[in-house]
Amino acid sequence: MNIVLNGKQQSVADQCTISDLISQLGLADKRLAVEVNLDIIPRSEHPQHQLSADDKVEIVHAIGGGCKLHGDANID
Amino acid sequence: MNDPLIIAGVEYHSRLLVGTGKYKDMQESKLATEASGAEIVTIAIRRSNIGQNPDEPNLLDILPLDKYTLLPNTAGCYNVEDAVRTCRLARELLDGHDLVKLEVLGDEKTLFPDVTATLEAAKILVKDGFKIMVYTNDDPIMAKRLEEVGCVAVMPLAAPIGSGLGIRNPYNILEIVDNATVPVLVDAGVGTASDAAMAMELGVDGILMNTAIAAAQDPVLMAHAMKNATIAGRQAFKAGRMPRKRYASASSPIDGTFF
Numbered sequence: 001m002n003i004v005l006n007g008k009q010q011s012v013a014d015q016c017t018i019s020d021l022i023s024q025l026g027l028a029d030k031r032l033a034v035e036v037n038l039d040i041i042p043r044s045e046h047p048q049h050q051l052s053a054d055d056k057v058e059i060v061h062a063i064g065g066g067c068k069l070h071g072d073a074n075i076d
Numbered sequence: 077m078n079d080p081l082i083i084a085g086v087e088y089h090s091r092l093l094v095g096t097g098k099y100k101d102m103q104e105s106k107l108a109t110e111a112s113g114a115e116i117v118t119i120a121i122r123r124s125n126i127g128q129n130p131d132e133p134n135l136l137d138i139l140p141l142d143k144y145t146l147l148p149n150t151a152g153c154y155n156v157e158d159a160v161r162t163c164r165l166a167r168e169l170l171d172g173h174d175l176v177k178l179e180v181l182g183d184e185k186t187l188f189p190d191v192t193a194t195l196e197a198a199k200i201l202v203k204d205g206f207k208i209m210v211y212t213n214d215d216p217i218m219a220k221r222l223e224e225v226g227c228v229a230v231m232p233l234a235a236p237i238g239s240g241l242g243i244r245n246p247y248n249i250l251e252i253v254d255n256a257t258v259p260v261l262v263d264a265g266v267g268t269a270s271d272a273a274m275a276m277e278l279g280v281d282g283i284l285m286n287t288a289i290a291a292a293q294d295p296v297l298m299a300h301a302m303k304n305a306t307i308a309g310r311q312a313f314k315a316g317r318m319p320r321k322r323y324a325s326a327s328s329p330i331d332g333t334f335f
Contacts, residue, residue: 006123025126031136032124033169038161040168058123060165062135064096064105065120065151065286 001053010057018046021057033060079314081282083116083259084175084207084228086145090115091276092306093147093261095286096135099295106138108289111299118149118177118284121166146170147209149177154190156180156197163201176201177231177263177284179211187237187264191218195225202226211263214244216251223258230256231284234275235265238287242271246278253279269298269305276309277317 002009005021012021018034018041034041035058041049051057080087094114099105109117117139139146148166153159163176180197182190189212201208202225209229210222219230232252235241242265243249253260259281266272266285275283283306292298 006126008126010126025124027124030124030134031169033121033165035161035165040164042168058165059126060121060169061124062119062146062148062166062169063122064099064135065118065122065149 001051003051003053003055003057005057006059012051016051018049018051018057021051022046022059025059027059031061034058035060077311077314079310081259083209088115088145090303090306091282091310092272092303093118093282093284094289094299095149095284096139097151097286098290102135102138104295105135105290108295108299109139109144111296111303112289113303114144116145116147118147118151118286120149120151121162121169141170145175146173147175147177148173150179150197151177152181153179154181156193156200159193159197160200160204163206164204167206174205175207175209175228177209177211178227189213189233191215195221198222198227199225209261214248214252216248216255219252219260220255223256227258229259229261229281231261231263233264234262234271235267237264238291239265240267240271240288240291241265242267243274243278246274249275249278249280266302269301272302272305273309273312276306277313279313282306 001014002011022028037056080089081091090113092112092114093116094109094112095118096105150159150162153162159180167174178197180190180193182188191213198208198210208227209231210227211231212218212222214232219232222230234243261282261284262275262280263284266288272283289295289299289302
């Protein structure tokens with residue numbers, strides 16, 4: 001099935017959990033936060049939370065930023 | 077002199093807060109942050125790069141959570157919804173950490189805050205349990221309103237973000253300091269060390285800066301300079317400056333002169 005991951009189409013296995021997705025992306029052990037259809041899914045629920053087709057998933061992390069962060073300031 | 081900065085009940089010993097954007101690499105970011113002596117460091121929340129450089133260094137590796145208080149920042153948000161969403165994601169990312177910097181911008185050219193949207197977002201976030209350090213204009217009335225809705229620190233700009241123009245409106249900053257019962261920090265606009273000292277001499281409780289350090293020719297040296305200027309300005313404020321006078325006043329005694 002397809003989901004929309006960080007604004008782009010992504011193919012994942014049926015019954016894929018958030019943990020599966022994070023592993024598939026090589027992001028296991030990284031400090032991340034995950035939102036599915038605008039709801040934050042706590043880290044403790046990642047192993048159980050199954051994705052559905054067309055879910056809009058956002059995976060975010062911390063980058064450098066201060067009082068000036070505007071478009072081009074992504075240093076990570 | 078034990079003179080801690082207390083924000084939301086927590087004592088800090090540095091009155092300089094720094095951002096971590098705009099550095100040329102992680103190493104420079106790390107060294108400048110260390111040189112600044114800052115204990116509170118702002119970060120931004122952005123999409124993870126999917127499928128690109130999975131082994132790239134992570135900002136949190138150079139900013140260990142046991143050494144720094146990370147201050148997630150809603151920089152780049154232009155509306156209430158994005159700012160609230162960013163804070164909630166940051167809280168999940170940092171295991172329930174609820175101290176955040178709220179900024180809701182109004183315009184790309186000036187990066188001035190949208191103060192009505194900022195106030196609205198602040199109300200929502202306070203109700204949701206966040207401790208908010210809020211970026212605002214150098215408007216004493218709005219600063220008071222933000223304090224009244226429960227922000228734990230009010231952070232007026234000295235000049236537009238990234239402009240380095242220094243303290244453009246010292247009397248407004250002074251008025252905000254006089255009215256406030258929460259810490260007031262100058263956020264944005266500082267260009268060099270004298271600006272930091274001047275802000276501290278006005279009686280603000282601290283300064284948050286990023287570009288003034290990151291965009292200096294030698295960021296690590298400028299970070300040292302800002303640390304010293306912040307301390308010097310604070311000490312001068314506490315010491316109380318001499319009155320300004322129009323005419324000279326000799327420092328050496330007149331009695332005993334032999335000429």
